[in-house]
Amino acid sequence: MVLREDNRVPATKRKASRPPEAPGKRSRDAGEPAAVSAETVRERKRESCSEQLSTTETPGSCDVQPSSSNPSTPRQDNGDTYTSASESRARFERKYLQLQMLGVAIKHIPKGKVETQPVFHLGKVLQVPLEVLLMMKAAGRPASAGKSAVVSFLDWYDLEQEVLLVMERPVPSVDLFTYILNNDGPLEEDTALSIMKQLVGAVLHMHSNGVFHRDIKSENILIQTGSDGLRVRIIDFGCGCILTDGAYRKFSGTPDYAPPEFYVCGSYEAGPTTVWQLGVLLYEMLDGLPQFTTTEFICDSIRFSSELSCGCLDLLNLCLAVDPSERATLEQLQQHPCIRHSA
Template sequence: MSFPMKRVATTEEDSPGKRWGGSSIVLEVQVYNTDTNTGETAEVPAESVPSSGGVSQDEIKLLLGHTCKVDLEAKYLRLQRLEQSSSICVNAGMRRSDGLSRLNGRRYCIPTEVVLMHKAAGGPELVGKSAAVNLLDWYDVDDVIVLVMERPILSGNLLRYMNENLDLRDESKAKIIMKQLLEAAIDLQKKGVFHRDLKPENILIELSPAVPRVRIIDFGSGCIFNNNRYYYLPGTHTHAPPEFLKRGEYTPGPITVWQLGVLVFEMLDTSRRFSTQGFLKKEIQIKMELSYECQDLLRRCLASKPQDRATLKQLQQHPWLNPTTSTIFDYYFF
């Protein structure tokens, strides 16, 4: 059983008076059409799906999903359209009610994105606790897969935030976001999740009274993490690392560091989008107006050879993010 990767999505806002995990929520529903590009599922034996031992019915329901279209329409009401592109449509909406689900001893085909989101953020009872957005529910109805997800209130994607808040004159805001992105990337790796498409459109910035908070969305290009080489790269090829363009292969750590470097580059040069081909041809270059520390971090992320890139842990200790560690780094400029 497989599901194509073309997505149409709706978002659902919690109705007045409803609460999930002690705070009001916004849900997002993603619908996968089955007429294009085959996607992935994970076949899970029933015995490997927790059924007792302190595991809640909510967690069981989350993993197994539902197949009743009537239940879906009874629980969620679609409202006004918020966003649309060639492959995704986002609508506001409202949750009406909840349902229950039980195991029956069968083997289950679970969409990979469901597995990844559960590994990354946990169940509905943990809404808002991790950088990854939470999956609240999902349905397999007719010829579509519907994912019901948390949508943080007062948030927008990083692309919009960059255009409105970031520029070369102020690196401090980019540092706040980069620190959180590094923490999120390391946390996902520990949980066995490989996102594979970290870009401004897949990162929400949740605005709070204190500092902007990073939330990771859209695990549709992701897979289970391992240290093997990968030969298929879904997602944004304009940001693909040099090793994929040259040899058609990549590994999780170096490509994640490359994508984080691209994010910092775009956060501090909002005049244009990054292109790997343009960067390799030196049509796009690191701005000399940036601080020496920032230039060094970008070069350590955007090294053309994957073995020359810093690791995620090394980046956490970089002097641009931690000025007190500057003495243990040797700056180099090309």
């Protein structure tokens, strides 16, 4: 792809963009304000797990504190004969007190939106939420909390109308979307490349453990701050699936970030899709105002800043090659000089 010059305007002057609709994609709100506020951009991007580019509601979460000082072990409260929904709720309420801004988070998922997988455990076949299995494959068991780039799963409960997932909540941290906006402009290249290096390592680890996240975006990346610097933590596996070598036909994730091959051929693969989404993140970090859409990029409506270093421009072009066969692999990204020499 040819490098393109920058024609950006100040963030306060930007207009919300709307890409051409793809087949099967639900229409967005007709009216959008001329000026893009942080909240407007956030609302535009909160399009979560979609199938065939149709959007669905994103389950919410809240912060909690364990009612016991002992760390929990994962319970498979799946509502079968040995654990009723009422017993599961009672156990949850005994263990957790819902508060604010503490070290544990709870994700509430409507029962009808929970995909499960059968798991053989203690002589029984249990239906376990796929998201639980993916998090445990990606981050390990609860005892490994805090050690992985993936936020650790701690516990889950099957209630009457919803399933609750209890997860580690890194403190202090903020999602990458907010981190970019709070920076009031593009991130420094060194900072963006440091985040990128951690992300590449994290997704390589996930793929090696058979996990395809499918929705790598700024809202699903936490930036944990501390004396050792910035640390990347990946959240929300609600659109994820078990990794396969073949092509996927139904898209699950944020429609704006669907790879070009899905629009062109109706299929996509795990590696090239993840590289594409990492390229989108790098663009947004270096651009300063997240508003990328694949359809606009294909139409040549998104430009790279001419002020970026040659290394960053090369990395962007390798990630955002429209033809997936010309896109870098995750392993090639890890060996790119900008990534390899990043702190």
